[in-house]
Amino acid sequence: MQTSWLSADQYASLSTEVQPAFLSPLPGFQVLKISGPDNRKYLQGQTTCDLNQLTADNFLRGAHCDAKGKMWSVFHLFSQGEDLLVVAFRDELQASLVQWKKFGVFSKVSFDQTEQPHAVFGLAGPESQSLIRQLGFTVPQAAGQLVRNGEQSLLCLAADHYLLVLPQTELASLQQAQLPLAAPTLWLEQHIRHGLAYLExxxxxxxxxxxxxxxxxxxxxxxxxxxxxxxxxxxxxxxxxxxxxxxxxxxxxxxxxxxxxxxxxxxxxxxxxxxxxxxxxxxxxxxxxxxxxxxxxxxxxxxxxxxxxxxxxxxxxxxxxxx
The missing domain is CATH 2.40.30.160 (Elongation Factor Tu (Ef-tu); domain 3)
Incomplete structure (x- = not known):
């Protein structure tokens, strides 16, 4: 993720103090866009989650395994129009991308990270609902729900624990919003305490x-x-x-x-x-x-x-x- 609107010094000085609500840039997490008429059918045969359960108002948590059931990645997946977006830690996303491309040549499916690159943020805190409204979203009512504000998507992972995914072209709007920014470690601590993992x-x-x-x-x-x-x-x-x-x-x-x-x-x-x-x-x-x-x-x-x-x-x- 590019955070050019933050200098290196500003990024290094992001707060690690507990806040009622905060937004953490997550440069370690990346987004892969999967397009093509076979994208859902293809991932249905590749992942542990059921693509038939995916709607415009939810996201799926899943894993991508090898033939022995060992995981290449753990991810969150949601739709954007006819495309699918997969959010995961960079190590595991790149591991899955290699495998998906290898077998994707037999399906009408394509993979892209650069045409419209996305940024990923963590949003959390006991007063996170006020911050969600400040960002222009309605508040998700339960884990697994997804809400949208234009091209921005907010995924409710657990109580008061969210992922915000947006095109990098919209980062300037966050810069102007006077938001309570915090270090990535603050959100990652909450991720661990919710019992949620990613693969390094x-x-x-x-x-x-x-x-x-x-x-x-x-x-x-x-x-x-x-x-x-x-x-x-x-x-x-x-x-x-x-x-x-x-x-x-x-x-x-x-x-x-x-x-x-x-x-x-x-x-x-x-x-x-x-x-x-x-x-x-x-x-x-x-x-x-x-x-x-x-x-x-x-x-x-x-x-x-x-x-x-x-x-x-x-x-x-x-x-x-x-x-």
Whole structure:
């Protein structure tokens, strides 16, 4: 995302203080436009979400898997006229784009990120509804809903937690609006605390959708029919076998571990590697992270971030049920 209306110094100084409502530029997230008469049919056979459920007033959360059910990406998808827009973290979006282009030659479908580039912002805070109205939107009433203001789209991911997607040509209007801008980390912290994940490079092609709890956040349709990786995903639901899930952890520290960093469990007097970091963010020496752990982990278990100076971690309840 281009934020030419912010200087480097202004961008670096964006607030990390908690605000009643705020808007965070998310340069790490990108948008892919998928066009052509076969775009819905093509993605229906490529993703875990059911394109038949997509309307002008909602968006779909989903995953793109390889033939073994391992994810290239987790994304949010919505329509813009006859086109489809896919929003995802840059690492995973580029991984999916390579695969989609490879097989898309057999369908009437095209992929573009440059013809009309988009910007992505996170919007959040307990008083976010007033900011939503200030931006000219009606307020979404539930997670999964999408509202529009011209070519701008607002996706309600969870309570008081949104994505704003707009053409970069409209960034100037935000510059003039005197908006409460905040650092990306402030929104990413909320994303983690809502139990929502994205894939960074070390974990691309390593995890099945249930490991990121996608079945609990309406990211998997088990009734849509065949798609790449569907056999594995369905087998994990109906026959069991998935033994891991994403959990929310925190600690007071100035560290920010990378995706894939090891997490250890205390077993009597020893520590054993039991999981790994999915996403992590540190704000004012408060670390929040999503971790891939055994799905029989309990709050009584002692966990730590591995390293030269291991760091004890606290576990927090997920905002949804995994069952």
């Amino acid at each position: 490079q070390p974990l691309i092609g390593e995890l099945v959708p249930q490991m990121l709890n996608l079945q609990a956040v309406e990211g998997i349709s088990f009734t849509k029919g065949c798609y790449i990786g569907q056999e594995t995903v369905a087998r994990l639901k109906y026959r069991g076998g998935n033994k891991r899930a994403a959990y929310i952890l925190s600690a007071e520290t100035d560290e920010t571990p990378v995706a894939g960093a090891s997490i250890e469990l205390k077993l009597e007097d020893n520590w054993r590697r039991i999981g790994q970091v999915i996403n992590a963010v540190n704000i004012n020496q408060q670390l929040w992270l999503l971790a891939l752990l055994p799905n029989d982990i309990t709050p009584a278990d002692s966990l730590r971030l591995a390293g030269e100076q291991p760091l004890l971690l606290s576990q927090h309840a997920l905002p949804y049920s995994l069952n």
